[in-house]
Amino acid sequence: MLLYKQTLESQINANKQYQQILYNARMYISHFIQVFNLSVIRGEIKKEHKLFYQLNQDIHNVPDLSTEFAIQEWGKNIISGENERIRNGGSPIYNPTIAKVQVHYEVFKEYKSTQRIYQSTTTHNWEELVNQRKKADNIILDIWNQVEEHYKSERPYSRLIKCKKFGLVYYYRRNEKELTPEDD
Numbered sequence: 001m002l003l004y005k006q007t008l009e010s011q012i013n014a015n016k017q018y019q020q021i022l023y024n025a026r027m028y029i030s031h032f033i034q035v036f037n038l039s040v041i042r043g044e045i046k047k048e049h050k051l052f053y054q055l056n057q058d059i060h061n062v063p064d065l066s067t068e069f070a071i072q073e074w075g076k077n078i079i080s081g082e083n084e085r086i087r088n089g090g091s092p093i094y095n096p097t098i099a100k101v102q103v104h105y106e107v108f109k110e111y112k113s114t115q116r117i118y119q120s121t122t123t124h125n126w127e128e129l130v131n132q133r134k135k136a137d138n139i140i141l142d143i144w145n146q147v148e149e150h151y152k153s154e155r156p157y158s159r160l161i162k163c164k165k166f167g168l169v170y171y172y173r174r175n176e177k178e179l180t181p182e183d184d
Contacts, residue, residue, distance in 0.1 A: 004125040011118040018111045025108035026065050028101045029075050032082075033062045035093055049090060053081030068112060075105035144168060155184035 036053070037060040039045040050057045054077040065071055082098040092098065147166045151159045157179045160170060172178055 001129055004122070004129045007118070007122045007125045011115075011122045014111075014115065014118050018115050021104075021108050021111045022068065022071070025071055025075065025104045028096055028104045029071060029078055030062050030065055032078055032093065032096055032098070032101045033074075035095065037062075039093065045085075045090065049085050049088075052084045052088075053077050055081075071105075071108065072112075075101070075108070079105060157181050157184045 033053075033055070036045065036050075037055075040047055040050060041060060047057050055063070063070070063074055065074060079098060079102050082093065082101075086092055143166075147163055147168055148159075151162050154162060160179050163170070
């Protein structure tokens, strides 16, 4: 249980850092697309060059970047598109540069991989804890049954007291009469 709690806490702490990295990657990709679209609108970059980025030529909105998958896909599209456009004689976009976008994108991919490892480890430890609890429950049930079997011939109150010495704790149901020495 301690191991599970430690891995869960590590995952939670790493996730806080991951969320900031995710935010940065989203922001840089979004900003790059906005700057690129404004350059197209101003006529500084040909509208057809949007195809290098997998962007629709007639739409100047930033695509949906709300999911990790979208950030991964659009980051890849933007980086490869900018490199392709530059190879075809285009001038690089500045503020942000594709190098800056790529750094944040690569850090995002690295942390995403690390998060998967944290999640996998936490899940594994949880499953191990569940298995250990099942084993412990079976051991407790076996001990309980053995103790009760050993004292089955005793009178009710005497059996209750002797079983309690072995750690068996009995709870009375609502409206159930408590056993007293007089019951023996």
